[in-house]
Amino acid sequence: MPRCRRRFVLSISALALPLLFVSPAYAQMAGDVAEIVVTARAETATKTDTSIAEVPQSLSVIGADLIAARGAIGVQEALRYTPGLRTEPNGADFRFDYVTLRGFGSTDFIDGMRQGESFYTARTESFNLERIEVLRGPSSVLYGQAAPGGIVNSLTKVPQFDFGGEAAVQYGSFDRKQAQVDLTGALNDSGTLAARFVGVLRDADNQVDFGQDDRLFLAPSLRFRSADERTDIILSGVYQRDRAASIASFLPVNATLLAPSRDRELRRGVYLGEPSHNFYDADHYSATLQATHRFGDAVTYSGRLRYVHSDTANGDIEPDVWNGLENPFLDAGNRILPRYRYDKYTDLDMVTTDHNLRFDFATGPLTHKLLVGIDYLRSTLQGSTIYDAAAPIDIYDPDYSPANVPELDAERDPNSRNTQLGLYVQDQIDYADVVTLVLGARRDRATSWSEGDAKQVDHATTFRAGLIVKPGMGFAPYVSYSESFNPITGIDFFGDSFRPQRGRQWEGGLRWQPDANMLLSAAYFDIKGSNLLATDPNNGENQIQVGTVRSRGFELEASRVLPGNYTITASYSHVKARTGFDTDPLLVGLPISAIPKDTASLWGEKSVALGSDLMLRIGLGVRYVGATEEAAAFYDVDPDGQIERLRTPGFTLADALLALEWKKWSLSVNATNLFDKNYYAQCSVRSACSFGYARNVIGTLGYRF
16 A cells, blocks of 8 residues: 555544544443444344344445435445445446445345346435445345345335424535425324325536436335234335436546646546437336234244336447547547447336245244245346447537437347346344354346347355354454355347356454444455456447456444544445456456555544534545556457556545534535545546546535424
């Protein structure tokens, strides 16, 4: 690690550790603030309501209050302070939530059910979330479809039987105007029926020229709970309409990171497409049914069913920088860049369902939580594509014109279909509340079919085992082994189906939770994954599958409540991800693109009473993302192959919160990238760079019912 970066990481540790190890007795003085920092229980790791301290695998929870405090406008922004994650590796893209986990792409779930691939579905609305749970490492025993790095499970708001809610208006950077409302309460006197409505309306630009980031989000829900509280049924719907633009932020590396002089470096926000043909339109519809029923103290049923339909239309004139050429320009002065028209239209239909029975019983001194379940997924994808050369552009003096857009008809893509049927069993065995053993196994049958090809059928058996010991004083060391199997929805640029991903992980760690106001976690992991998706260095619209990837590293995470209404969270991660085996021997041992070795973060918040009804909240965070390296093999110069490397510098960013709360009213100002640092999120060998997010300041005036 470079000396300056090492000093940065050590300075975060030096600042955080004295605060974290203040006597727990003093922490009790902070009162209920602890609930903001330490969430005691989670469901993603085991599909049961289990204390985080009893989970033999790395797990992080980000609650709704923390999401708002950090100024997150989406899921990926909410995860910026979570260890083991790299958020926004593609830079400022307002279409998708995209993160990597321990060197691998993540798998996204909502309420424990699989989402479609990000390109084919809508970006999750953060205002509709109760919390986000991040389970790191392979997790297929319970979820089937999961990448080796782990899953991000977003848990949505559900109806409550006490009346409440909030309404707010926002104004911020890039002419962002947003109104949002959340209203819930009982519908009858007996308290068996409740409803909730969450709505968001946004009209906004973004940091790229001709930008747009508009949204209409509507989420009504109903809940029935029997008088004896043994039956709980929730029916919810979502309609989401996104209209985004100017999201193709990849620019030639020779005019960004490797520009020969400052005046030849393109500014952040420059757009090299055509304003007349520049859109990302997504319409998303979903209906979800969730039900639980307790047959008695020993048997509980849980079931979930969701139908999703998404229409997406993405059209743009894009600079031809993902072509593997050392110099993509058409002229000697490196000004004129070729372009192409790329339009993609897709219709996705997905049905997911999960049903399980939980049996609680004892065998001698051992208590069991036995989970037996079955889940099913079916997704169908239809689409069409337009791809052809377009008029070139002078990158330093763009001349926009509708005449630069070639008139072409879309060609229908091969239809594709994916299914997965899984049977799983898991037993959480506890001895004297001191030792917990988690054992699980799963059998999957997955099919993938692309029109014109034979149906591919894959069978997989995955396992999970974890042991956690609680000797006392809040300590809980653990060790675990887990596997993953992930059929991939969709096809590549050439219409071919992707092969399933597989992974396995060994993990060892230690948690310390001396009281409800403090949680420290440390973990070491070793993951091996195969058939992973990566961007084709010769075609930015295509994804390819590499051989195997080996990822090793460790993570530290801490949450603490301090006397005087202080809260603090800190994290540090070290990840070393390399190519293990590949059909191209030159790629073996090379680093995985966009995966930094070191990341660190620190967030602190202070509440100050200014009067009997007036409270001031001040928050400040700093996050560091280390340098990344991409290495690629090229054969256009040397017939035996040539390895080229490119290093993208790391960066340190600051975020801030300032809020006043008076009775039921609140006025807050959030700023991310407070000092407006200009940085590159990722640069690729011989191709392109993507700018990171600019400073974003949002003011919110809210009222709680």
